[in-house]
Amino acid sequence: MDVEDPVRRHYRRDDLERVVLAALGSSGADLSDLRVEDLRGLDQLHAGSVEATEHLLDLLDLSTSSRLLDVGSGVGGPARLAAERHGCRVSGVDLSPDFVELARSLTARFSLAGQATFVLGSATTLPWSDRSFDRVMLNHVGMNIPDKAAVFAEVHRVLEPGGVFGIYEQMLIGEGALTFPLPWADEESGSFVESPQRYAELLGAAGFAVESEENRAAAVAAIAAASSGPTGGLTPADLFGEGFTERLDNNIAATMTGALAPVVMVARAI
Numbered sequence: 001m002d003v004e005d006p007v008r009r010h011y012r013r014d015d016l017e018r019v020v021l022a023a024l025g026s027s028g029a030d031l032s033d034l035r036v037e038d039l040r041g042l043d044q045l046h047a048g049s050v051e052a053t054e055h056l057l058d059l060l061d062l063s064t065s066s067r068l069l070d071v072g073s074g075v076g077g078p079a080r081l082a083a084e085r086h087g088c089r090v091s092g093v094d095l096s097p098d099f100v101e102l103a104r105s106l107t108a109r110f111s112l113a114g115q116a117t118f119v120l121g122s123a124t125t126l127p128w129s130d131r132s133f134d135r136v137m138l139n140h141v142g143m144n145i146p147d148k149a150a151v152f153a154e155v156h157r158v159l160e161p162g163g164v165f166g167i168y169e170q171m172l173i174g175e176g177a178l179t180f181p182l183p184w185a186d187e188e189s190g191s192f193v194e195s196p197q198r199y200a201e202l203l204g205a206a207g208f209a210v211e212s213e214e215n216r217a218a219a220v221a222a223i224a225a226a227s228s229g230p231t232g233g234l235t236p237a238d239l240f241g242e243g244f245t246e247r248l249d250n251n252i253a254a255t256m257t258g259a260l261a262p263v264v265m266v267a268r269a270i
């Protein structure tokens with residue numbers, strides 16, 4: 001069996017576009033001219049929603065001339081945020097056909113003039129030539145990928161020398177068993193969380209210099225406490241599928257015990 005099949009199955013959802021557009025329509029959004037705020041975090045499939053993505057994008061120091069790759073782009077929320085708020089061009093790649101389809105159909109309803117595009121593909125064999133980008137982000141994806149060395153080698157290949165790689169992942173920061181299911185896996189055999197030290201080792205081996213590392217657990221808790229909730233009765237839980245509350249509760253419990261944390265790392269290609 002292809003090691004990526006369980007990931008495709010995990011994120012498989014039928015009829016996503018109809019459900020999401022119905023929810024957006026009932027919230028009063030203009031479906032022909034959507035804005036990031038209309039989705040209110042529905043399309044941000046990671047801890048800390050829009051605020052967490054904004055933090056990551058700020059660390060990437062984007063400009064209108066940046067060429068950003070979003071590896072594991074989900075339904076396109078972080079990529080659209082980068083395009084809308086920073087004016088850069090963004091390419092997204094994701095393994096899950098349903099998510100790529102929704103990323104494309106939602107983005108077609110934004111006035112982004114082709115600034116954000118999405119392809120179906122794997123992080124371990126990126127479908128771009130060498131030095132195609134000057135920025136890359138990986139946002140809550142590595143937990144599904146056993147061979148992070150292959151991902152980092154690919155990211156290094158498609159980045160220009162001196163290019164910046166922003167990583168925002170659930171990482172193992174302490175002892176303690178994880179309780180499954182978690183948002184990214186039903187059981188331990190599908191979860192590949194690693195420590196920040198391991199990320200740093202693998203990044204170094206792939207030709208990156210790690211410039212910063214930040215535990216965002218407290219920031220994410222503050223964002224969650226201040227959150228007014230997503231649009232039209234839909235939440236990212238509807239995109240993640242059944243039992244999301246249990247998954248999220250297990251994730252929060254692992255954060256409270258100090259086993260897991262959302263961690264941001266910035267590395268530069270050397």
Ligand SMILES: C[S@@+](CC[C@H](N)C(=O)[O-])C[C@H]1O[C@@H](n2cnc3c(N)ncnc32)[C@H](O)[C@@H]1O
Nearest residue numbers: 044045046072073074094095096122123139144
């Ligand atoms: C938790 S979601 C995060 C999506 C997005 N980065 C965001 O923050 O909204 C994880 C995504 O990673 C994708 N993914 C997992 N393994 C992948 C791989 N090997 N290559 C490409 N995408 C992958 C999944 O299909 C899913 O869309």
